[in-house]
Amino acid sequence: MVISAHPFRRTLGAALVVAALASAATACSDSGPAGPAGAERGAPAPGPGRQGLAQAPGSAGALNAYVERVRQQKAARALAAKKWGLAKTPLDAPAPPKVKPKITTRKGFETDGEGLPPVFTTVPTKEKVVFLTIDDGAEKDPELLRMMKDLRIPYSAFLSDYVVKDDYGYFARMQKSLESGVALHNHTLNHRYLPGLSYKQQKREICGMQDVIEKRFGKRPPLFRPPYGNYNEDTLRAAKSCGVKAVPLWASEAFPDHMEWREWDRDLHPGDIVLTHFRGKGDWKGTMPDMIRRVMNVITAKGYAVAKLEDYV
Template identity: 70%
Template sequence: MQLVRQKYSSVGNRPGSVTALTVLLLVAALASGCAAEADAGGTGAPGGPAELAAGQAGEAAAPQAGPARALDAYAEGLKRKQAARAVAAKKWGLSRTPLAAPEPPKAKPRITTREGFEVPDDAGLPPVFTTVPTKEKIVFLTMDDGAEKDPDLLRMMTELDIPYSAFLSDYVINDDYGYFERMQKRGVTLSNHTLNHRYLPGLSRAEQRKEICGQQEKMRKRYGKRPTLFRPPYGNYNRDTLVVAKSCGITAVPLWSAEAFPDHMEWREWDRDLHPGDIVLTHFRGEGDWKGSMPDMIRQVMETITSKGYAVARLEDYV
């Protein structure tokens, strides 16, 4: 290229047709020489065009091998994980193997209060919602209160690798805090469901503060951190609820769009169906309250979720 630039400058003042012809001849000659060298197997001085081209090709190929291997390893890992889930599904009596959730988004979606769930002057307050904005066929499984402490639930959910979130009330968990500590160690996020599960709109702001912020402090002392998610008992709240919740660290108020029992589902939406991003509610209850155990409930809700082509994702990856 240096030769071409030099020759071009030396003939730059000649008539245009001659200049163009000269440049074309020089470029052709240079290209021909490079091609001949390449055809001869790249012989010539070290560092020549053929050797440089070969080096550059090698450099370009090397980075491609790393990501390709990583992708293959990732795919193989997913395959093994799903195979283990299939074995666990058979062990726990599920008729279908739960589907694997996609990778969570790099940036969490923006969540706003659902239309109709607003309170006066709710700007800046934690959003209240029943569905997370996403186009993926995923739903989120949540469990409330903490009355039933079934060890089979811990084993079942761990072996099936199904994520879920726990919203806890102190008055029913205080006889066995350790059960929920074991749950937390298995990757479950523990969130706030008040101290005593009272109907919040019937309380003063000070009483609501005791219920909500008191549970924040209980959970910080017992489990090492204050929750950021809060679910009001019965799904009932007013503006004081949200103001108080925000004041002690709550950033979002997830409600639900469907509820699971061991023998049936209850639907909040008019079409009685699941939708991408729906939050499913159930409770820590057993045969004393339900027509079945907590594993029975998981079998029921997972049959519904999987048969409709949905996977269960981790709520905290999106909120």
């Protein structure tokens, strides 16, 4: 049997841990009072703060080193927000759920088929998080990669081969640029209107892009988004046949100068998926960094953080 430590040592150790945790809370408080839902309930700061504290070593020295690392990360993110012209520093996302929520097809988006990948616009969660997704791959702005890495904002890219094949390297750099914060998914080979195609043609569009992504980027993606958000039962059957697990659409869409909304209240909700596109000044009123600045200002002002979609789906 192991003999318990002396009461005085236990008291001293507890005091050191409490002091270190209090220091962590102080260091993490400069993200602003809104924060994700966990922060509003008085929990430790989300993101690196919340997840790391749960795993922090027991010694006071290691805890203090951890607290200092978190403080430095937050300071760097605040400086990056100023550098890129954001109104406020983005809020840190909470730790990913231990068990991913069950995703079901949104009411009104069903087909007659059973056992098909779910189609949804919002992930079921109570956390104040949203998910940023970027479609097609036409614009390959190096400033986007630098901005997202500096700000540490995760996102999911849904790629179409006809516009990415001239520079696969750009998306390979994207995949590696944010410490696994970026995931590459399927948006078909040629961005065609899928319900107008036969099952065989749809399967070629979807499964062909599965093959491209696996060959070029090393992993067969589990997520697929149909062009224009249009699909039928054949679409979902074809997608399932080549490994697609879910079909995320979107609840809102971001542009450099405005937001567009699916829901009647024109607002964000916990778990909403935000869509935007790889576009530049030739297609809309601004650059990709302009668009990110706009959408992040909206997201942060409403008290939301951007989380990684693949942590929930």
